Amino acid sequence: xxxxxxxxxxxxxxxxxxxxxxxxxxxxxxxxxxxxxxxxxxxxxxxxxxxxxxxxxxxxxxxxxxxxxxxxxxxxxxxxxxxxxxxxxxxxxxxxxxxxxxxxxxxxxxxxxxxxxxxxxxxxxxxxxxxxxxxxxxxxxxxxxxxxxxxxxxxxxxxxxxxxxxxxxxxxxx
Numbered sequence: 001x002x003x004x005x006x007x008x009x010x011x012x013x014x015x016x017x018x019x020x021x022x023x024x025x026x027x028x029x030x031x032x033x034x035x036x037x038x039x040x041x042x043x044x045x046x047x048x049x050x051x052x053x054x055x056x057x058x059x060x061x062x063x064x065x066x067x068x069x070x071x072x073x074x075x076x077x078x079x080x081x082x083x084x085x086x087x088x089x090x091x092x093x094x095x096x097x098x099x100x101x102x103x104x105x106x107x108x109x110x111x112x113x114x115x116x117x118x119x120x121x122x123x124x125x126x127x128x129x130x131x132x133x134x135x136x137x138x139x140x141x142x143x144x145x146x147x148x149x150x151x152x153x154x155x156x157x158x159x160x161x162x163x164x165x166x167x168x169x170x171x172x173x174x
Contacts (some may be wrong), residue, residue, distance in 0.1 A: 028144040039078065039137055040160050046075035047133050047162045054131070055166040061089060061122045071133060084136045084157075091123040092130055092165070099130060107134035107159045125170035132163045 050070040053059050062070075064087060072081035086106050092099045100121070123129050136157040139147040150158045 025145055028141060029146040032140055032144050032146045035140060036137075036158075036160070039135075040162070042075045042078060043071075043133065043135050043160050043162045046071040046073075047131060047164050049074035051131050051164050051166055054129075054168075056169065061120060064120055067120075067131075078135065078137070081135070086134045088119045088130075088132045089123075090119055090121050090130055090132075092128045094128055105132060105134050105159065105161050107136055107153070107161075123168045125168050127168045128165060129168060130163060130165055132161065135160045135162075 050067060054061065065082075067087045067089075068082055068085050071085060071087065072078070075081060078084075088106055090100050100119075106119070121129075136153065136155075136159055138157055139150065141147055142156075152158055
């Protein structure tokens with residue numbers, strides 16, 4: 001068998017294999033980013049649809065479970081939403097732009113069985129309020145570069161947070 005040292009057959013194989021790994025990582029990261037964006041958009045829509053009634057002043061602030069159920073129904077296809085969603089409502093002082101709400105976002109933790117103590121404050125008429133929702137989700141793949149860069153809780157889930165502001169409209173007779 002004669003070995004030709006100057007043969008060029010297969011010379012592209014090694015660089016192609018090296019670049020293939022990069023392109024597959026790029027494709028999986030883009031699919032992961034797309035899914036995170038879709039879920040964030042669904043969460044934002046669910047929060048906006050739920051707070052629409054509060055913004056218009058049609059109804060009083062419901063309890064935590066009712067708010068969660070409303071957001072989950074308006075979101076769409078996020079599985080196990082009621083167990084993965086936490087909602088807070090608190091007023092904002094417009095003179096100092098401070099709040100009585102916690103500085104850290106309250107989220108559920110898939111590994112702890114500790115009950116959340118949601119902060120739902122009804123507020124006064126003409127008072128600015130913040131509704132903050134946190135949804136814990138699983139990523140598609142742990143090995144892609146984007147998913148490995150995200151901050152996770154002890155259960156390996158990522159938090160999506162949505163916030164909206166509204167003003168408590170005065171009701172007749174108040």
